[in-house]
């Protein structure tokens with residue numbers, strides 16, 4: 001097979017159209033593994049469910065809410081504050097060691113959403129003075145091609161963080177590819193050892209996955225108390241739902257997970273003081289799912305058709321914002337909530353990795 005590998009150094013931002021810049025989300029989607037009994041598996045149930053009603057279809061639902069004005073978390077602003085501190089540290093590292101943190105991204109194929117997410121990461125690296133390298137491989141490449149790219153970056157001393165943009169084309173063996181990634185450079189935190197350490201008391205993972213870390217950062221910076229609170233995480237994927245629930249437990253919340261097979265999810269969420277939704281189902285979380293005064297973090301980002309937008313689509317969250325903002329005391333918007341913070345956590349992980357490898361404090 002004729003393999004074309006293109007490597008950009010800090011250039012993707014200039015290669016991609018300007019109109020993609022409004023997207024602030026990082027997305028590496030991957031369906032979660034469900035241990036289904038043979039009888040359940042034979043039903044071939046999808047691990048997702050899309051409500052057929054939009055936010056607007058229950059006109060009088062808001063009347064029952066005790067309306068209040070919530071704090072809408074400005075994820076962009078918080079991200080900017082953190083990024084400016086990262087930039088200071090990068091400058092400091094460059095001054096003392098003559099080196100900067102380096103992030104390598106491996107992108108397989110031409111998915112529009114993946115291109116956008118990679119673009120956002122590269123721009124973010126540029127802004128804080130980090131080095132970034134993107135290796136692009138064709139959709140029909142082989143496992144070995146991706147593994148070779150991973151191994152090349154594993155050995156490269158100027159690279160401190162490597163990420164493989166997910167999802168990969170179906171024919172590729174994601175597990176095998178991620179296993180090739182050097183643990184010390186796994187800035188996405190998806191390595192089984194990182195995940196295992198996250199779940200064990202008294203053990204510390206080298207990296208915490210970026211989106212879950214972003215959710216906790218948003219909660220803490222908004223002054224939301226986590227310890228002792230009832231938290232519900234909607235979704236149990238390896239990259240968002242599961243690690244978010246583990247992280248909330250580490251912060252001493254009492255955590256319940258709701259997933260596609262959960263019965264009466266609204267009953268469970270309406271008892272929670274913190275709800276993190278990561279289902280990828282637009283308008284899933286309605287006003288009556290939320291307890292008055294609760295905090296709602298919306299991780300979901302789904303493209304929905306919008307002829308009035310330049311791209312013909314816009315990104316929406318899982319939460320019916322207009323309804324929920326009347327009940328919640330703190331809420332994140334989409335876009336502008338979790339997305340920018342996720343990219344920022346990637347920068348934090350890359351900086352931490354470089355500091356560890358270069359013995360820089």
Ligand code: NAD
Pocket residue numbers: 025026027028029030031032047048049050211234235236237238239240241258259260261262265278279280281284299300301302338339340342343
């Ligand atoms: P996924 O498809 O791998 O997992 C979705 C999870 O939601 C599954 O565990 C499933 O059981 C659950 N689910 C599906 N339908 C449900 C329903 N009706 N009720 C309850 N649970 C349901 O997706 P993912 O990779 O975890 O991503 C979730 C969402 O978060 C997506 O919209 C994705 O684009 C977004 N995302 C955003 C960021 C960000 O930075 N903002 C980062 C990663 C992912």
